[in-house]
Structure formats: C-alpha cells, structure tokens
Amino acid sequence: MPADKAMNVVLCWHMHQPEYRDMRTGTVHLPWTYLHAIKDYVDMAAHLEAVPEARAVVNFAPILLEQIECYIDQVSAYLEGHGSIKDPVLAELAEPALPGNEQARLRLMQDCLRANREHMIDRFAPYQRLANMAEWYTDHPDNLIYASNQFLADLLVWYHLSWIAETVRRTDPRIQQLQNKAGNFTLHERRELLHIILEQLQSLIPRYRRLEQRGQVELAMSPYAHPIVPLMLDMASAKEAIPDLHLPVSTEYPGGEERTRWHLQQGQQVFERVFGKKPTGLWPSEGGVSQRALEVFADSGFNWVASGNSVLHNSLGEQSSACSHRVYRFGNAPIDCFFRDDGLSDLIGFTYSDWHAEDAVADLISHMEKIAGHCPDRRDCLITVNLDGENAWEYYPENGYHFLSQLYRSLAEHPNLQLTTFEQFRSERSPQAVHVDRLVAGSWVYGTFSTWIGDPDKNRGWELLVEAKRTFDECVAAGTLTDEELQAAQRQLAICEGSDWFWWFGTYNPSETVSQFDQLYRTHIANLYQMLNVEAPPWLTEVISRGGGHPEHGGVMRHHSETVGESD
Numbered sequence: 001m002p003a004d005k006a007m008n009v010v011l012c013w014h015m016h017q018p019e020y021r022d023m024r025t026g027t028v029h030l031p032w033t034y035l036h037a038i039k040d041y042v043d044m045a046a047h048l049e050a051v052p053e054a055r056a057v058v059n060f061a062p063i064l065l066e067q068i069e070c071y072i073d074q075v076s077a078y079l080e081g082h083g084s085i086k087d088p089v090l091a092e093l094a095e096p097a098l099p100g101n102e103q104a105r106l107r108l109m110q111d112c113l114r115a116n117r118e119h120m121i122d123r124f125a126p127y128q129r130l131a132n133m134a135e136w137y138t139d140h141p142d143n144l145i146y147a148s149n150q151f152l153a154d155l156l157v158w159y160h161l162s163w164i165a166e167t168v169r170r171t172d173p174r175i176q177q178l179q180n181k182a183g184n185f186t187l188h189e190r191r192e193l194l195h196i197i198l199e200q201l202q203s204l205i206p207r208y209r210r211l212e213q214r215g216q217v218e219l220a221m222s223p224y225a226h227p228i229v230p231l232m233l234d235m236a237s238a239k240e241a242i243p244d245l246h247l248p249v250s251t252e253y254p255g256g257e258e259r260t261r262w263h264l265q266q267g268q269q270v271f272e273r274v275f276g277k278k279p280t281g282l283w284p285s286e287g288g289v290s291q292r293a294l295e296v297f298a299d300s301g302f303n304w305v306a307s308g309n310s311v312l313h314n315s316l317g318e319q320s321s322a323c324s325h326r327v328y329r330f331g332n333a334p335i336d337c338f339f340r341d342d343g344l345s346d347l348i349g350f351t352y353s354d355w356h357a358e359d360a361v362a363d364l365i366s367h368m369e370k371i372a373g374h375c376p377d378r379r380d381c382l383i384t385v386n387l388d389g390e391n392a393w394e395y396y397p398e399n400g401y402h403f404l405s406q407l408y409r410s411l412a413e414h415p416n417l418q419l420t421t422f423e424q425f426r427s428e429r430s431p432q433a434v435h436v437d438r439l440v441a442g443s444w445v446y447g448t449f450s451t452w453i454g455d456p457d458k459n460r461g462w463e464l465l466v467e468a469k470r471t472f473d474e475c476v477a478a479g480t481l482t483d484e485e486l487q488a489a490q491r492q493l494a495i496c497e498g499s500d501w502f503w504w505f506g507t508y509n510p511s512e513t514v515s516q517f518d519q520l521y522r523t524h525i526a527n528l529y530q531m532l533n534v535e536a537p538p539w540l541t542e543v544i545s546r547g548g549g550h551p552e553h554g555g556v557m558r559h560h561s562e563t564v565g566e567s568d
Helices: 032-050 062-079 088-094 102-111 117-121 125-139 141-146 149-162 173-181 187-213 229-233 235-239 256-275 291-299 309-319 342-354 357-374 397-413 422-429 456-478 483-496 500-504 511-531
Strands: 007-015 056-060 217-221 304-308 328-330 336-340 382-388 417-419 434-436
Touching (some): 032 187, 062 256, 173 187, 187 256, 336 382, 357 382, 456 483
Parallel strands (some): 304 336
C-alpha cells in the first residue's frame, strides 16, 4: 500500500441515558438527561461545528431523545406561564419559594453537590465556598436554621453554571455576567439562567441535523430503551464467552425476539421523527452482539453495527492473527461489523484527562500512525475510536475543551489520517469484508456480558423482570387491555428491559448510586404491574443490590478489559 494513502479513522460517540421519569407520576428521579444535554451534547456539537473538515458518528438512544423533548416541552410551558417542571432540581432553579422543610433543604443542598469536585466545583471559587458550606450543613444538620434562602438560590445557580457547556461559557455574555457577579443572585437572574438552559436544549436536535445534512456527522441509533439484545434473544448466549457463568433461575426471557424487534422498530420510528430520516447504522446497547442478534439487526434494515475488539478476538479463533481494523461479516448475517480499538478508546476515557491536551492528542495520533504503518491495505482498514460521548469530559479540565478542539483540528489536518464515518467508508470504498464462521456473543466490556448478568444481584434483577414479563404476556393473552393501555404497558416494559439497571447492580459500584438505580428499577417494574391492573409482588419492596465499591470514574464507565494495554 502506498505510504501516502490515508488511513481511515472513525470517531464514534454514544449518547445515552436511561428513563429517569416515573411514567405514572411524571416525576423525574435523576437529573442526568438535562445536565448532560446542556454540557456534553452541546459541546460535542460545537466542537464539530468549529472544524468543518472534521467527521464523526454520533449515536443516540431513542429514549434519550424523548426525554430531551420532554424537558423542552416542560420548561417552555413553565416559562410561558403554565405547566410545571417535573425535575425537582431544575424546577427549584426558578421557583420563588424555596423549600421550607429542613430535610428538603438539606436534600437540595446535597443535590447541588452532584458534580465533579476538581473540575466543576473547585474550579469556581464562589461555588467552592458554597459547596464547603453545604457539606458543613450536611455534617451539622442541627444548624440548618442558619442556611438562608439566598444561600440556596446561589448554590442552585452555581450548580447549573458548572454544568453549562464550555463552548457556551466562553461565548455567552449572559453566562459570563452571572459568573462575574458570583453571588446574591436575584429571582430574575435565576429565571434568565433557566431561559439559557432552554435555549441549549432547543438547539440540540437542529444542530445535529445540520451537521448530518452537510455530511459532517453520521447519525446512528441504539435499540429504543437500550436493552441487551443478545440476552433477550438467548440468555444462555452469555456462556459463549464465560462457559461457567451462573445464569438466573429463569434462563429464558419470554418472547425475547418479539421484544427485540419492538425496540428496533420503535427506535427507528423515534429516530426518523426526530431527525427526518432512518438510520443505516446501529450501536447495539453496550455493543452487545451475538450471531442471532446480527441476523435480527440485518433483517431490521441496518447496514452496519459496531462492538468492542474483545468480541472480535473471542470470535476469530484460528484466525486470531487477522487485522482487527478490517470490516467483518459473520456466518450468513448480511451486515458489516466494525470493532472499536479498545486501547485507543480507553486512553481517551481514562488516561488523557490528566495530560496536557497537546501531549494527549500527539500521543493518540502517534498510536494511530503506528497502526496505519502495520495495516496491510489501508483501503480496507479503519481505526475505530468508540466511547461514551458524555461521561468522560467532566474528568478533563474545562469539559475536555482543549483536548477535543486539538483532536479534531489535528486529525482534520493530518496528511495520512482521514476522518470518515462508517457509512461513508462503506459507500466510497466498498471494503472487502473478512468472513468468520460465527460470532462469539459478547459486549464491549471484557468481550462478555458479566457486567449485566452472572452476579447474584444482577441475576435477581433479571428474575424480577422475567416474572413481570410473564404477567404482561398473561394480560395480553387475556385481552384485558385497551389499545392505549397496551401501548403504555409495552413502553413501560421496554423501560424495565434497559441495560442500565443491571449495569449498576453488584457490590463493586458506589452505594449511593446503586441505591438510586435499585429504587428506580423497582419503581419502573411496580408501575408496569399498576398499568396491567395487577397487584405487584411483595418482593418488589426488597432491595436488590446495595453496592459498596469505589470504581474509577464513579462506575459510569468501564475499561474494556481488566488490564489495559496498547492496541495494534
């Protein structure tokens, strides 16, 4: 291959949050959808807009898109003088009457501390002082009588200022004026900040649509509510990578293929409504793939899927020396499979946050150049960097502003590395796929499903879900639901089938976060029984998992393997 032939590079960012709304009451239990939207989703669009030559794939979970739309509707209605905001933290930002109850005031203080201490709290001296005071009140609750409404108002403002996208912070004079004022914020200023938050939420979909329309971004999707498809199709597929894995008592998910097709079809409908076109590519939830899943994905109209390199390694067998940067097909499934370079992706997710941006980008490009030098035919090869598009950046200074700016500029200008998208790569180069007899089922984490099944707590979560699904099936068979009730129950079931609940169950995750997701999961299942007009089983009152670990990055991200080394 000529030395001057550019090596293809795909940056694929996955945007996902589970359903935080209680679909029965409308209450939002956790604020991460709107906070990541105004910080990370805004910044990720802005960095691409700043470098028109850059290219990327951006993958959205449809259930996230729906939640963003819900926030826009609620905040718009509230600012127009009608309706209410169901997210309690966001609602308090603009409410004249702050909580009077001491426990509610203390809970609000604690909510306003849910931010990265080094890069989001201590970065701003006024916020740091307020946070220190809030922590003192937490340790000395008897003194809450001295915590004034002005203190709470200022803490609310600074909490939301810390979550504003860096690209907005640097360009919006209203944000700069609030930061410069530092404190003693008025009700008018709090409402002005809510207006700015609404503007950012409203800008998201149009910005990504424009990026897609001018060819900078390929928009892709995940199944509707982010289920682990291979486990829904065949729970025993988890044993393909770990033969001695302990499965739940119920080893089959009832009607798993039907539910998989529902998630894919519903996701496509939401995606097309929001973005005006159908997606051609799929990042399966957690990169979860199996041979049967590939067949269903292809049958649903997708041209490509992506997963982790460990899955490919497990599948190659005697072909283990094959290049991991090629396009693969498995068995008779007519769908192209791309595999992320796990080492490079983990460098961005876990290593470079402590580096100077220029050094980090130079190191990353150096790895890419080495890979390009070893690839036998660059026309058929591409380097895939695929990771969470939201959780890594709070561990970087200034929300990764310097790193991402340098990354896009350096790659766009590089003579031997060429940014592209999966679909562009497929359509322009028609690469020759490597055929392998069969895919070994797994995910991007360790190449297994151990993050979602096999642990006693995770298995208990599955058993509760299987029982709820059987009750759902009985009610459907009995014909007791109207069409409207059935649609609502199907959507509620989909929420319960999401991957995030099982991700958090287990002893290695932080207790506070595990408790939040444990309670929300049981609430979602209880709501399903309520929608079916069936009394919920008494064991839904019992805690599934208590956590207790201290994983890196708070458990929101995982290394691709237990030990991380350089990919080549």
